[in-house]
Amino acid sequence: MSVTIKDVAKQANVSISTVSRVINDSKPVSDEIKQRVLKVIEETGYTPNPVARSLVMKKSQLIGVIVPSISNFFIGEVLNGIEEIGKMYNYDILLCNTYGELKQELRYLNLLKSKQVEGIIFMTWELQEEHKKFFSEEDVPIVMINRDTSDFNITSVCIDHHQAAYEMTKYLIEKGHERIALIRGGIENYVFGIDQYEGYAKAMKEHNLEIDENLIKNCQFKLEMAYDAVQEMIDDDILPTAIFATTDSMAFGAINCLIDNNLKVPEDVSVVGFNDIKLASIYRPKLTTIRQPIYDIGAVAIRVIIKKIKGEEIKENIFTLPHELVERDSCRSIK
Amino acid sequence: MSVTIKDVAKQANVSISTVSRVINDSKPVSDEIKQRVLKVIEETGYTPNPVARSLVMKKSQLIGVIVPSISNFFIGEVLNGIEEIGKMYNYDILLCNTYGELKQELRYLNLLKSKQVEGIIFMTWELQEEHKKFFSEEDVPIVMINRDTSDFNITSVCIDHHQAAYEMTKYLIEKGHERIALIRGGIENYVFGIDQYEGYAKAMKEHNLEIDENLIKNCQFKLEMAYDAVQEMIDDDILPTAIFATTDSMAFGAINCLIDNNLKVPEDVSVVGFNDIKLASIYRPKLTTIRQPIYDIGAVAIRVIIKKIKGEEIKENIFTLPHELVERDSCRSIK
DNA sequence: TTGTACGCGTTATCAC
DNA sequence: GTGATAACGCGTACAA
Numbered sequence: 001m002s003v004t005i006k007d008v009a010k011q012a013n014v015s016i017s018t019v020s021r022v023i024n025d026s027k028p029v030s031d032e033i034k035q036r037v038l039k040v041i042e043e044t045g046y047t048p049n050p051v052a053r054s055l056v057m058k059k060s061q062l063i064g065v066i067v068p069s070i071s072n073f074f075i076g077e078v079l080n081g082i083e084e085i086g087k088m089y090n091y092d093i094l095l096c097n098t099y100g101e102l103k104q105e106l107r108y109l110n111l112l113k114s115k116q117v118e119g120i121i122f123m124t125w126e127l128q129e130e131h132k133k134f135f136s137e138e139d140v141p142i143v144m145i146n147r148d149t150s151d152f153n154i155t156s157v158c159i160d161h162h163q164a165a166y167e168m169t170k171y172l173i174e175k176g177h178e179r180i181a182l183i184r185g186g187i188e189n190y191v192f193g194i195d196q197y198e199g200y201a202k203a204m205k206e207h208n209l210e211i212d213e214n215l216i217k218n219c220q221f222k223l224e225m226a227y228d229a230v231q232e233m234i235d236d237d238i239l240p241t242a243i244f245a246t247t248d249s250m251a252f253g254a255i256n257c258l259i260d261n262n263l264k265v266p267e268d269v270s271v272v273g274f275n276d277i278k279l280a281s282i283y284r285p286k287l288t289t290i291r292q293p294i295y296d297i298g299a300v301a302i303r304v305i306i307k308k309i310k311g312e313e314i315k316e317n318i319f320t321l322p323h324e325l326v327e328r329d330s331c332r333s334i335k
Numbered sequence: 336m337s338v339t340i341k342d343v344a345k346q347a348n349v350s351i352s353t354v355s356r357v358i359n360d361s362k363p364v365s366d367e368i369k370q371r372v373l374k375v376i377e378e379t380g381y382t383p384n385p386v387a388r389s390l391v392m393k394k395s396q397l398i399g400v401i402v403p404s405i406s407n408f409f410i411g412e413v414l415n416g417i418e419e420i421g422k423m424y425n426y427d428i429l430l431c432n433t434y435g436e437l438k439q440e441l442r443y444l445n446l447l448k449s450k451q452v453e454g455i456i457f458m459t460w461e462l463q464e465e466h467k468k469f470f471s472e473e474d475v476p477i478v479m480i481n482r483d484t485s486d487f488n489i490t491s492v493c494i495d496h497h498q499a500a501y502e503m504t505k506y507l508i509e510k511g512h513e514r515i516a517l518i519r520g521g522i523e524n525y526v527f528g529i530d531q532y533e534g535y536a537k538a539m540k541e542h543n544l545e546i547d548e549n550l551i552k553n554c555q556f557k558l559e560m561a562y563d564a565v566q567e568m569i570d571d572d573i574l575p576t577a578i579f580a581t582t583d584s585m586a587f588g589a590i591n592c593l594i595d596n597n598l599k600v601p602e603d604v605s606v607v608g609f610n611d612i613k614l615a616s617i618y619r620p621k622l623t624t625i626r627q628p629i630y631d632i633g634a635v636a637i638r639v640i641i642k643k644i645k646g647e648e649i650k651e652n653i654f655t656l657p658h659e660l661v662e663r664d665s666c667r668s669i670k
Numbered sequence: 671t672t673g674t675a676c677g678c679g680t681t682a683t684c685a686c
Numbered sequence: 687g688t689g690a691t692a693a694c695g696c697g698t699a700c701a702a
Contacts, residue, residue, distance in 0.1 A: 004679055015689045020681060030687060047449045051395065052679030054386045055694045065430075070418060071411030071613070079405045083432040087439075092450070095400075095430040097418040114382045115427070223617065252617055259619050278406070282558065282587055283618060284594045339695055350673045355697060362698095365671060387695030391678050 003044045012040040023048060054116055063091045063305060064112035064120045068100035073249065073277040074294060075123065078145060081298025082121060089306050091118070100125045109134050119305035121145065121298075125185070125221060141308035143301045148195060149317060155308075157300045157319040164290045164323045165199030165246065168272055171325060172242045173207045176335035177270065179240035180204070181215035181233065183226050183250050193218070196246045196274075215240055219250050226253030234261055241269060241334055248273035248280050248289055255283075255330065270331035286328035293321050338379045347375040358383060389451055398426045398640060399447035399455045403435035408584065408612040409629060410458065413480060416633025417456060424641050426453070435460045444469050454640035456480065456633075460520070460556060476643035478636045483530060484652060490643075492635045492654040499625045499658045500534030500581065503607055506660060507577045508542050511670035512605065514575035515539070516550035516568065518561050518585050528553070531581050531609075550575055554585050561588030569596055576604060576669055583608035583615050583624055590618075590665065601667035611661055621663035628656050 005023075009016040014033055021027045022037045029037075040046070054060045063086055067075050083093055094117055098104040105124060109131075112120055119141040124131065127147060135142055135154050142154055149156040172180050182200050187193045197216070204211050215238065219225035226245060230253070233239045245251035251273030255265050265271050265285055273280060276291035300319055308314060340358075344351040349368055356362045357372045364372075375381075389395045398421055402410050418428055429452055433439040440459060444466075447455055454476040459466065462482060470477055470489050477489055484491040507515050517535050522528045532551070539546050550573065554560035561580060565588070568574045580586035586608030590600050600606050600620055608615060611626035635654055643649060 006679075016680085017682085017689060017691095018687085021688090024681080026681085028687065033687085047445075049390075049451075049679050050449055051386060051389045051451050052694090053681075055384075055390055055679080055696090056681045058694080060386065070414045071408070073406070073408075076406030076411050079430075080432065083405060083430065087432075092446070093430045095414075095418065095428045097415065097422075110382075111427075114385055116384075116386050256617065256619060279614065279617075282591065282614075284591060340697095341695075351696080352673060352698075353671090356672090359697080363671065368672085384695050387678090388697080389678095390680090390695080391697050393678080 002049075003046045005046070005048065008037065008040050008044060008046050011044065012037045058116065059118055060116040061091055062094050062115065062117045063302065064094045064096060064108070064115070064117040065123075066096045066098060066105060066108050066112070066120065067123045068098050068125050070095070070097050073279055074247075074275055077277065077294040078123070078298035078301075081295040081300075082302045083298075085299045085302045085306075089302075091302070091306065098124070102126075102128055102130060106130060106134065109138075113138065113140055118309045119143070121301050121305060141305050143304050143308075145297055145301055153317070155304055155314055155317060155319070157297055157304065157321065159290075159292050159297075159321050159323040161246075162195040162199040162202075164274070164325075165196040165244075166203050167199075167325055168244055168274070168290055169200045169203035170206075172244060172270070172272065172331070173203060173209065175242075175270070175331060175333040177240070177242035178209055179212065179215065179242070180209075181217065181230075181240045181243045183217045183219050183229055183243060183245040183254060185221045185246060186218040200244065212238070212240075214238055219253075221247050221250065223249045223253035223256075226250035227257040230254045230257040231261075234263075239263075239269065242331065243269060243271045244274075245271065246274045248275045248277045248287060251287055251289070251330075252279070252283060255285075255287075266330050266332040270334075272331050276326055280326075281328070285330045288328045288331040289326055291324045291326045293323075296321055337384075338381045340381070340383065343372065343375050343379060343381050346379065347372045393451065394453055395451040396426055397429050397450065397452045398637065399429045399431060399443070399450070399452040400458075401431045401433060401440060401443050401447070401455065402458045403433050403460050405430070405432050408614055409582075409610055412612065412629040413458070413633035413636075416630040416635075417637045418633075420634045420637045420641075424637075426637070426641065433459070437461075437463055437465060441465060441469065444473075448473065448475055453644045454478070454637075456636050456640060476640050478639050478643075480632055480636055488652070490639055490649055490652060490654070492632055492639065492656065494625075494627050494632075494656050494658040497530040497534040497537075499609070499660075500531040500579075501538050502534075502660055503579055503609070503625055504535045504538035505541075507579060507605070507607065507666070508538060508544065510577075510605070510666060510668040512575070512577035513544055514547065514550065514577070515544075516552065516565075516575045516578045518552045518554050518564055518578060518580040518589060520556045520581060521553040535579065547573070547575075549573055554588075556582050556585065558584045558588035558591075561585035562592040565589045565592040566596070569598075574598075574604065577666065578604060578606045579609075580606065581609045583610045583612045583622060586622055586624070586665075587614070587618060590620075590622075601665050605666035605669075607666050615661075616663070620665045623663045623666040624661055626659045626661045628658075631656055 096108040144156040146158045147156045217229035273289035276289045280287040431443040479491040481493045482491045552564040608624035615622040
């Protein structure tokens with residue numbers, strides 16, 4: 001049986017209110033009594049019961065994090081940022097894994113609310129109307145990651161995917177590539193599917209390059225699907241000189257397929273990615289990619305949540321973090 | 336303001352106890368009233384407040400998971416198993432990241448206890464006396480992952496590292512390798528550092544092969560350290576024909592170093608790993624390694640926790656899951 | 671079968 | 687500055 005505030009009060013010969021005051025520094029307590037209470041706390045090893053505290057305060061020091069996959073490289077790193085900053089502010093993380101299933105996402109959204117979490121960080125591959133509906137009805141602070149939330153009232157933290165895709169495409173073009181495949185997550189509800197495509201298209205157009213729709217593939221962020229997409233290009237004999245995957249994972253799928261077909265990267269085909277997950281510099285050839293400040297994305301997300309909890313008004317709807325093109329070994333110039 | 340049991344009781348014109356009874360099926364309620372209450376619950380969208388419930392029941396439906404790194408490939412997969420099974424039994428995961436720092440680990444151990452978690456799954460790189468001390472004083476169900484806990488009373492789930500290391504070494508020997516480097520986590524407190532070494536040594540001895548201590552490296556599971564260790568071998572001109580890393584990550588560190596030194600894997604040097612993280616089949620060459628049932632390790636861990644929570648007696652101290660040697664492309668025969 | 675009343679461990683609002 | 691005491695939302699003896 002653990003020791004409660006009552007026990008401390010009794011042993012220190014004071015009322016529980018007094019004990020509560022010294023714990024929380026909420027109201028002045030005479031120095032003498034304070035010391036006495038502190039001593040008893042020390043001796044008994046008393047720690048306040050957070051559950052009881054939550055009940056009365058309607059706070060939990062808990063932040064819910066909903067992700068579509070824990071073992072995903074990108075997400076793991078985001079979680080690092082969330083956890084570390086959360087810890088600094090004494091918030092704990094309630095982790096929920098949805099496998100991207102809408103049903104699970106909705107279930108967790110409601111569950112977390114009932115668990116009295118003070119805020120929710122929400123990640124999903126596909127954003128649906130149901131999500132938005134939930135958001136509009138809730139008052140829990142919610143932050144999304146890597147989402148264009150400009151059309152509804154949810155804060156999001158991400159990078160400028162349009163611009164990044166534009167830069168990467170331009171980079172490839174300047175290296176002499178003209179036929180450039182785009183392997184992306186998907187279209188409509190998928191993260192920045194449209195944004196990235198438009199960045200790509202803009203660069204192509206600026207250089208008077210034609211977009212071959214056969215080279216635009218939607219692969220739902222799956223390495224395997226990217227692999228198959230490239231295999232298809234090979235089979236159809238339309239393999240381009242460069243492949244731009246909007247996810248490092250998909251880039252690796254592409255590279256693997258090339259290697260397995262006895263093609264060399266970047267000698268035969270250049271491949272670039274997006275995100276700069278750890279793997280990007282582990283893999284050989286090292287991957288040329290767009291670096292997102294992944295850890296910082298998580299860190300900023302939880303900082304925003306905490307600000308919202310404190311009632312501070314957040315001006316921005318979208319926090320855009322800087323990105324950077326990292327040149328490594330998977331892309332070559334063919335000029 | 337969310338609706339409470341009191342509101343439901345009032346609207347249904349019954350007492351709160353009755354409402355409580357229908358929610359929990361704890362005691363018989365007349366069908367008529369039951370329906371009435373259910374209807375009100377439906378209409379109001381009432382959900383019991385888990386915090387209040389926790390307070391009175393002294394239960395939280397929460398399981399704490401302490402890990403040394405979230406973004407680690409292996410751990411992410413373990414978390415998947417934990418989360419998925421936990422969800423089935425209606426348990427949520429309180430995630431704690433320690434970066435392997437003892438201080439954080441101890442802090443979280445205590446924090447989780449005070450948060451009323453019903454069980455703790457604990458992972459650490461280095462097991463210390465302080466941990467054991469905590470365990471011996473606590474009554475919360477605790478399960479460790481990938482640990483030899485035979486010398487103290489904590490349940491653990493893992494594979495037979497000794498046997499696995501033995502098999503892998505034997506495999507290399509049978510492929511004609513005689514000088515085999517062992518890159519492992521570390522010695523004393525590190526996971527199975529000794530076990531794996533002994534498995535390795537046993538195989539070597541059985542084949543009358545000499546163990547060159549210069550080829551035994553302790554790399555704390557760090558890819559970079561494995562890289563450096565191999566570089567050192569190259570510089571010292573003692574590069575063996577095969578390298579056995581007790582972690583896939585370290586294996587990749589080794590391979591990368593070889594590649595960066597214009598050495599080919601497996602043509603010049605064979606490299607094998609341990610764990611079979613996803614990356615092992617993504618990387619090229621695909622890594623020959625020991626497959627651990629990573630997901631299952633997490634799944635079993637939480638199952639054991641849940642059994643303990645239910646008061647079932649656990650007979651085994653260590654749950655040993657099966658492993659398997661997966662032959663892929665990073666190792667060749669030199670006979 | 672149903673309702674009353676108490677307790678879970680805190681914080682907060684009063685009086686003193 | 688200090689101490690009762692009422693919440694917080696719920697489960698459960700106990701009584702009816």
